[in-house]
Amino acid sequence: MVQGAQRETIDLAVSTVIFALRPAPDGGSPTLWIPLVRRIRQPYEGQWALPGGRLRYSESLAEAARRNLKETTDLEPKYLEQLYAFGDPERSPGDRVVSIVYWALVHAEQADRVAEGENVRWFVADELPDLAFDHNGIIDYALWRLRNKVEYSRIAHALLGETFTLSQLRSVHEAILRRSIDPANFRRQMEATGGLVATEAVVTGGRHRPPRLYRYDEDVDMADNGPLGPRAS
């Protein structure tokens, strides 16, 4: 390891893995995508990396994550949760950086508004190039958490609107888990959790049996962050 000549300061950064569901590159079924930013200085100059930056003295960890996302990608995610703190002494050549990483979900419409260019681009989450630092490993871990969590919580919500059909909800689960799910089994499973409420509304458009719209029951505890609740700083 290269020891800093002038200092042995440990720097603290906050980065975020942002997921959105967008059509596959061939225009096909919904797929998980991640926005990355190109590094404009050493180390890893020119390589793609997670959006992030130094923690400022007077902001909380979640505030730092939101500020960085806004500055680099202009995204303001509805769902933002702390993922993990990565602190291997060798992870950043020449200095010591501990990165506290968040993960976020954004709607496809919001994702479409990101101005792609030389230094910001969306990538298919399972087909990434070699990224700067340990960011490939961080994204693997975020994908694992997302795939686990979709099974027992309502995070699919953050990828949909306020109301949705069971078919739309199922396609979110299918895209995240990358496997097809039997519609009847899915309906039974969702009804068993007790967290979905059928609204009076149906999808309009003149079909013979228009699909019903559902919403999540806000009275059911999300049990996502426990006593941390919405603080998450």
Next chain:
Amino acid sequence: MVQGAQRETIDLAVSTVIFALRPAPDGGSPTLWIPLVRRIRQPYEGQWALPGGRLRYSESLAEAARRNLKETTDLEPKYLEQLYAFGDPERSPGDRVVSIVYWALVHAEQADRVAEGENVRWFVADELPDLAFDHNGIIDYALWRLRNKVEYSRIAHALLGETFTLSQLRSVHEAILRRSIDPANFRRQMEATGGLVATEAVVTGGRHRPPRLYRYDEDVDMADNGPLGPRAS
């Protein structure tokens, strides 16, 4: 908030919530206990706090947690996992400290070897005094994680020996969840997970139907830390 006059450095600390099962204070059933250390300087001088300290330049986060535990309590936990990074700007009066918190489980026999004294003491986890900083809230969150995790993983293992009876395993679950569990339901639930292996051994002692000893099936993926695996740095 008091702004540091000379500096706006953000300090990085690593602390650990350690759980052990020991008899209740009245000598009764197994109960969750936590060791705390008394602060010997400001802020919060004289108050109880989680064991922890500054991260050193060349150690990983998990190494810092293990070193601090060894130095303050002489404990070397079998199970150690990152809990959360706490970074509210107001959590430490007069400076800015981000604490990356781990949680650990130790066997009762190891817990018994901790030399209690003026500055180290075990407390019942659900009956704590007012602690320094935000440590009461951190412990609430660790208890929530432990109680969730015992339902879907094998962390009870870290509180037992290599082999154990179903009755011993059930009493660990009962102590963590603070409710009694029906023995027949518990047996069915454990058999359904497929992770327990009945050994050839039974508990000796001349009983008519000596209880069988079980162990965890090492071939079944623990699915605890995902792709992070044992690295956890």
